[in-house]
Structure formats: C-alpha cells, structure tokens
Amino acid sequence: xxxxxxxxxxxxxxxTLFSLLFSAYSSEEIENTPLTITLPLTPxxxxxxxxxxxxFLQQLASAxxxxxxxxxxxxxxxxLKTPLYPMEYGGHTIxxxxxxxxxxxxxxxxxGSTVVWAPCTSHYQCINCTISAKDVPFFEPQLSxxxxxxxxxxxxxxxxxxxxxxxxxxxxxxxxxxxxxxTGAEAGYYLLEDLHFPxxxxxxxxxxxxxxxxxxxxxxxxAGFGRSMFSLPIQMKVKKFAYCLNSHYFDNxxxxxxxxxxxxxxxxxxxxxxxxxxxxxxxxxxxxxxxKNLMLGNKILPxxxxxxxxxxxxxxxxxxxxxxxxxxxxxxxxxxxxxxxxKQMSKYRRSHATEEEIGLGPCYNxxxxxxxxxxxxxHFAGGATMVVPGNRYFYFDTEPTGIxxxxxxxxxxxxxxxxxxxxxxxxxxxxxxxxxEYDLKNNRFGFRQQKC
Numbered sequence: 088x089x090x091x092x093x094x095x096x097x098x099x100x101x102x103t104l105f106s107l108l109f110s111a112y113s114s115e116e117i118e119n120t121p122l123t124i125t126l127p128l129t130p131x132x133x134x135x136x137x138x139x140x141x142x143f144l145q146q147l148a149s150a151x152x153x154x155x156x157x158x159x160x161x162x163x164x165x166x167l168k169t170p171l172y173p174m175e176y177g178g179h180t181i182x183x184x185x186x187x188x189x190x191x192x193x194x195x196x197x198x199g200s201t202v203v204w205a206p207c208t209s210h211y212q213c214i215n216c217t218i219s220a221k222d223v224p225f226f227e228p229q230l231s232x233x234x235x236x237x238x239x240x241x242x243x244x245x246x247x248x249x250x251x252x253x254x255x256x257x258x259x260x261x262x263x264x265x266x267x268x269x270t271g272a273e274a275g276y277y278l279l280e281d282l283h284f285p286x287x288x289x290x291x292x293x294x295x296x297x298x299x300x301x302x303x304x305x306x307x308x309x310a311g312f313g314r315s316m317f318s319l320p321i322q323m324k325v326k327k328f329a330y331c332l333n334s335h336y337f338d339n340x341x342x343x344x345x346x347x348x349x350x351x352x353x354x355x356x357x358x359x360x361x362x363x364x365x366x367x368x369x370x371x372x373x374x375x376x377x378x379k380n381l382m383l384g385n386k387i388l389p390x391x392x393x394x395x396x397x398x399x400x401x402x403x404x405x406x407x408x409x410x411x412x413x414x415x416x417x418x419x420x421x422x423x424x425x426x427x428x429x430k431q432m433s434k435y436r437r438s439h440a441t442e443e444e445i446g447l448g449p450c451y452n453x454x455x456x457x458x459x460x461x462x463x464x465x466h467f468a469g470g471a472t473m474v475v476p477g478n479r480y481f482y483f484d485t486e487p488t489g490i491x492x493x494x495x496x497x498x499x500x501x502x503x504x505x506x507x508x509x510x511x512x513x514x515x516x517x518x519x520x521x522x523x524e525y526d527l528k529n530n531r532f533g534f535r536q537q538k539c
Contacts, residue, residue: 124284124348126181128196128330178410179332179515180307181346185294186231189283192224194310196330196346197410198525201315201372202266203322204295205308207275213300216271223306228278228296237262237277237293243316244277264295271303282323292322312409312525313372326352326528330409331539332519344539355524358533361467369401373509374525376532377468378405383427384461394420394510403510405465407523407532411514413494414480420510421497424463425449428493431461438490447492454489465513473534475517 180193185205192205206225213220228234239246244262261276275297282289311318312328320328330346354360364375378395381388394417397404403417416424428449435451442448460477467473483491494516498506524533 121287122349122351124287126183126346126348128179128181128332128344128346129193130179130333178307178412179330179344181310183308183310184283185226185280185292186228187233187281187283188231190226190230192226192308194308195305195410196310196312197408198312198374199372199406199408199410200266200268200309201311201313201318202264202295203292203308203310203317203319204264204266204273204275204297206300206306207296207298211298211300213303216300216303218303218306220300223300226294226296226308228280231280233281235279237279239263243293266295268303268309272301273297273303273309274299274301289323292319293317314366314374315372318372320348320525320527323348325350327524327526329355329522329524329533331522331537332409332515333539352528355533357535358522358524359469359471359473359535360526360531360533361469361471362531364397364404367397367399367401367404370397370508373406373408374532375404375406375509376513378511379466379468381424382462382464382466383424384431386427386431386461388423388427390420390423397509402507405511405513406509407513407518409515409518411512413482413496413514413516415496415509415512415514417506417510418498421495424495425493428461441488441490441492445492447494447496450490450492452489453483453491458483458491460491463517467532471534473521474536479517479519 178195178197180195182191183194184191194203194205206223208225208227208229211220211223211225213223237244239260239262241262246262246264263276264274266273273295275295278294278296279291280294282292282294312320315321325348327349328347329349331344333344361377364377366373366375375397380395381390394403395405425448432449432451435453435456438450438452441450458477460481462477463475463480465473465475480494481491482494520537520539522535522537522539526533
C-alpha cells in the first residue's frame with residue numbers, strides 16, 4: 088500500500104493549488120442583530136455505536152485517549168498509535184448556513200478548538216479515512232456570490248507567506264491551515280463568508296475551506312468555540328454563549344437541546360459563576376476554571392494544588408471541553424479519586440476482566456444490586472459548586488452484563504508526576520442536564536442544574 092503524503096507536502100500543494108488573487112473586504116458587519124440567536128443542538132456520533140457493550144466501551148476509550156492526547160500535547164503532540172474505530176468521541180452539532188445563497192451544514196460544537204471549517208469543494212479528499220469522501224456534505228465556494236479568499240498577507244492570517252518574496256506588496260497566496268483533531272487532521276485555506284440566520288446576516292466570518300482530511304471518521308464540519316479570534320462566538324462579537332446538553336447516553340438520538348448566542352450583558356437568573364483563569368502562554372485557546380477542591384460524596388479529596396491550577400508552562404489546571412465525551416484526569420489526580428471511589432464502592436464486586444478488556448476502570452458488576460454511586464463535586468472560586476451525579480461519570484450496561492465503569496481517561500500507567508497540558512478535563516458527559524454559560528464579556532463561567 089502506498090504511503091500517505093506528509094502534512095508538509097500537502098500544505099505545499101495547497102500553497103500552489105490555491106494561489107488566487109485576494110479580494111479586499113470590509114470589516115465585520117452585523118445586520119439586524121437580535122439580542123439572542125438560538126439554534127438546535129443535536130447529539131452526534133460519527134457512526135452508529137456498536138451494539139456490543141464491550142466493543143462500544145473500547146471504541147469510546149480509544150476515541151477519548153486520542154482527544155485527551157491532543158488537548159494535552161497540542162501541536163507538539165508526539166505520535167500516538169491508537170486503533171481507529173468507525174466512531175469518534177461523542178459531540179453535539181448545530182446547523183449553520185454560510186454563503187449566498189446559504190449552504191446549510193451540520194457543525195460540531197467544540198470549545199477545545201478555535202477554527203470554523205467545513206469540507207470544501209467537489210474535490211475534497213479524505214486519506215486513510217473510515218468514511219468515503221463522496222459521502223461527505225461539503226461547502227462549495229464557487230456557488231456563493233459572497234465569498235472571498237483570505238490573503239496570507241492579511242494581519243488575521245497566521246501562516247507565513249512561504250512562496251512570496253520578502254516585503255512583497257502583492258502576494259497572491261491564500262492563507263492556509265493544518266489542524267489536528269484526535270487521530271485525524273485537516274488541511275485547507277481560509278475564506279471570508281457571510282453567515283446567515285433567519286432574518287440576520289453576519290458579514291466576513293473567517294471560515295476554513297478544508298480540501299484534504301486525514302484518518303477521519305465523521306462527516307460533519309467543525310465550529311471552534313475556543314478563546315481565539317478565529318472562534319465562532321468571538322467573530323460574531325457575542326457577549327456570551329450558552330447551551331444545555333440533553334442525555335444522549337452515547338447513541339445517535341436526534342433529540343435536540345439548544346445553543347444560545349447572547350448579545351446581552353449581565354447575570355443570567357439562577358446561575359452560579361466562577362471566573363475564567365488567565366491562560367498559560369502555551370495554551371491560549373482553552374477555558375481554564377479556578378477549581379479549589381474536589382469531593383467524592385462527603386469526602387474532600389487530598390489533591391495537591393499544583394494539579395488544580397495551571398502553571399506558566401501549561402501543566403496542571405482544569406479545562407471544560409464540549410468536544411470531549413466524558414473526562415480526563417492526570418495520573419496522580421486519577422489515583423487519588425479512584426482510591427477513594429474504591430473505598431466507597433467496596434460493597435460491589437469489581438470486574439477486573441472488563442477493565443483489562445476496555446482500558447477503563449474501575450468497573451463493577453451491579454447485577455441484582457441497587458446502584459448507589461457518590462456524587463463527584465467540583466468547588467470553584469467564588470463559591471460556585473458543580474455536582475456531577477454518578478450516572479454522569481459512570482457508563483452502565485445494566486442489561487445484559489450488569490457492568491458499570493468509571494468513565495474518566497488517564498495516563499496513570501506512565502507513572503509520571505506531571506505531564507504536559509491540563510490535569511483535569513471536564514467533558515460533555517459530565518455537563519449533561521446543566522445550563523452552561525460562557526460569559527466572554529465578563530470573563531466568567533456560569534452554570535445551574537436544569538433538565539435539558
């Protein structure tokens with residue numbers, strides 16, 4: 088089998104292929120902007136999960152490890168060898184319509200990344216993917232009268248003009264990108280396009296036109312919601328955005344909840360707030376929260392503060408991520424939490440065979456037993472407290488196996504005191520049935536328990 092082209096080769100090809108003249112554009116303009124814009128938020132998996140619970144948990148664990156690896160190591164991520172299953176980590180999508188006339192696609196909502204992009208043009212390729220490129224819905228710029236290319240000379244472009252002479256005033260090169268997502272990656276070039284809502288239009292949104300995908304297993308576009316000028320809410324100039332995730336229990340249910348773009352300032356009724364922390368220089372895009380301590384049931388966990396607050400070198404701290412299916416804890420944190428969990432769950436029989444099979448744990452056999460799992464409680468600065476019930480951090484297969492497993496990934500096997508990146512990742516499974524608000528104007532995070 089022929090080897091795949093290297094990312095550098097593909098980027099060089101993009102520089103050559105997309106050397107188009109840049110059209111001048113005006114600053115972002117918002118027409119008829121309402122106080123709020125509400126969109127349906129739909130649970131999404133790349134493919135239908137396996138009906139075999141053990142295979143399904145293996146798939147989930149593999150996808151989670153890939154996601155955690157990327158969030159922790161970022162662009163300097165060392166090679167990660169992991170099975171590629173026909174299902175990516177669980178996410179949620181919103182419909183967005185770019186172009187004139189509008190072209191509507193589903194976009195995965197991801198607070199752990201910052202770029203808005205879509206599979207693009209009829210020449211879209213997917214290399215070593217579990218999906219066929221012909222089955223991927225794509226955006227076609229040539230069918231839109233409002234698109235223009237973002238020049239690499241534009242101040243908003245973070246790509247060097249490699250094929251243009253120094254101090255060139257008329258470089259025709261477009262602004263390109265290469266992005267990593269778990270085990271997959273995307274390459275393409277940036278457009279400026281109109282984003283349409285019912286009776287509302289936002290001009291000159293920077294959106295990626297992805298022409299090449301690598302090792303992907305989903306067909307949706309991506310909407311980055313992270314802390315960057317490229318992210319969707321920041322480009323839309325909203326003061327805050329919020330969502331409420333319903334329980335999809337890791338299936339492809341089409342029951343949707345909602346995502347709200349909010350142009351209003353001030354408190355939202357009933358929310359507890361905690362400030363976002365200043366980001367370490369090496370991790371500028373994540374939402375770090377100021378967590379003071381964790382409790383399991385009524386037991387305060389003795390987690391050293393160095394794991395709860397991010398250091399200047401981007402080690403430690405807690406981030407919240409809508410694109411991560413369940414959760415992650417660095418080895419030392421994971422051991423403290425699971426040691427206490429084992430004590431409080433000692434009346435149940437461990438399933439060591441399941442733990443070895445799926446790579447998650449501890450796992451328990453609940454057959455014929457009343458299931459009682461302690462709450463996992465996060466205490467944040469400012470007095471805000473998030474209570475995560477047991478059914479939001481355990482996966483249960485009550486029939487036919489009666490098995491339940493602790494759904495938090497870790498690198499504990501490496502036995503390292505510190506690894507790069509955050510020590511705790513709060514994934515979307517723990518956020519279910521919580522109204523979650525990212526207050527960008529006031530630099531804070533708000534939440535309340537709510538049936539979604």
